[in-house]
Amino acid sequence: MIELEGLTKRYGEKVAVNNLTFAVRPGIITGFLGPNGAGKSTTMRMVLGLDRPTAGDVRIDGNHYDELKDPLKYIGALLDAKAVHGGRSAYHHLLCLAQANGIPAKRVHEVLDVVGLTAVAKKKAKGFSLGMGQRLGIAAALLGDPRILMFDEPVNGLDPEGIHWIRNLMKALAAQGRTVFVSSHLMSEMALTADHLVVIGQGRLLADTSMADFIAQNSRSYVRIRTPQREQLLDVLNEAGITVAGSGSEVLEVDGDKSERIGELAAQHQIVLHELSPQQASLEEAFMRLTAESVEYHAHGGQPAGQRQAQQEWGSEWRRG
Template sequence: MVGMIELEGLTKRYGEKVAVDNLSFGVAPGIITGFLGPNGAGKSTTMRMVLGLDRPSAGDVRIDGRHYHQLKDPLTHIGALLDAKAVHGGRSAYHHLLCLAQANGIPDRRVHEVLDTVGLTAVAKKKAKGFSLGMGQRLGIAGALLGDPRILMFDEPVNGLDPEGIHWIRNLMKTLAGQGRTVFVSSHLMSEMALTADHLVVIGQGRLLADTSMARFIAENSRSYVRVRTPQRERLLDALAGAGIEVVESGAEVLEVDGDKSAAIGELAARHQVVLHELSPQRASLEEAFMRLTAESVEYHAHDGQTPAGQSPAAPGQAWGSDWRNS
């Protein structure tokens, strides 16, 4: 399939440390695939191996059936933003992109096109060392787009972008996927990923935890329930018990019922003439689902600064509850 990234048993070791552990998954065209995992999960290392920047210890990764070094014109196959700071600070935005274009047989006119796409035309002749983090991100994205590739790979593309810039990159990725291109993006901003990605690949400690649609991921890794508020709490509790509907949690005026039973509860309340002040289905966010799935894969655990019972205060420079084994 054109525009396909395929990983099979991909593994990367640094001495005794296993950064990526037997990863197998595919990234398909026409959708945005989000790549999630806690810090240190192996996301950046995996992306570097896709581009041939790191050599796998085992396994294989292919782009359209070939290794990156086998691609005749790699920038026309895959464009990537891995490190926005990987720019010669003494070069202007224009000359940075021009060097990339000339080294890869890309027409000079394409430089002007991508500068316009990312909104840097007005500062094209300014040196990159004077760019803000957000401007650097835009320049890195321009470099990824330079070869008009079928595959785009972005590592934390919204770092340093203001709200307008975040909105822009979100729409850009959706446009690229809508054109049938492959878009593979990692981010720590769960709220943004929830608005952007169609499919998710989640890893923890280098291992695959999930490879599924956004909707299915949230459904399988979170709790959905109905929140009910009523001044006639006891009357509603009796009605729910009579219908075999179990209340999971209850407060003074608030009841919670697992599952998506809002219609049944509303009809039941109407039949028993119970006044409802709230009847709202509650569905977990992507962040909540992600935290639940990856709880056992987080390498560094920070706590609230309170000394656990029986434990001595932390030594200077050591954070409470942090796991320093691999720092």
């Protein structure tokens, strides 16, 4: 388990991490999300003792990182896949780490096989593609067979097969009861991988909740309906006390998850439905709404100022509502 309590990091006047308190628990995959500059990498570096906190505390299974006798056997991490001596082969890079941490050499062959690099084990790392470098970094994280795994952007540079592989690897590690903490900007992949989410913005904790609750709390759920008997259905819904939140020439929208009730009413009154589908925002949409005021770097892409202002005003109205 990774435990943070009041963790704070300042660089001069800049507060990179601001009083973070949360726990990363075993047996599940915890996603770590936030806009660029939110403080995710700084937080991970403090977990590993690479940066010293200005205030607060962070512990790994109850100990500070520098108190761990065999750190690679407690926690394995991928923070920067490029942190490899380019003149060393994949095998010798891992062997050096193993010898420095009292890990048997046979483990090097095991992790090379796990990440699919056995065929290029003797090739120098400087000739590796970005995806191969990621696999080598993951092999290093797995080297000590640790109970805790921490990955920063693990799918960066991987092809579709590689993304599928790392997703299943993380799920398998969590299923074994290990603690898995992963940071990524790829929302579609995080939605398929993470069970729990920790979201930060400008160094502050914004959410610490399950994936399902995060989407439900930061998005609008509604039922989309299409019917050729629009007016008749409107009357039926009104009589049943169901308010139509939005309507067009062909589509009706009802807030909440009332699809079963609407289907039953339509059947009772012999109303034909061409569509009756529950709708909910994606993880990306929920994330964008929650972090809208925490984004440090905005790119407008030539969008007219009036349109940007209208979108900002809509966002403010949504948050107030």
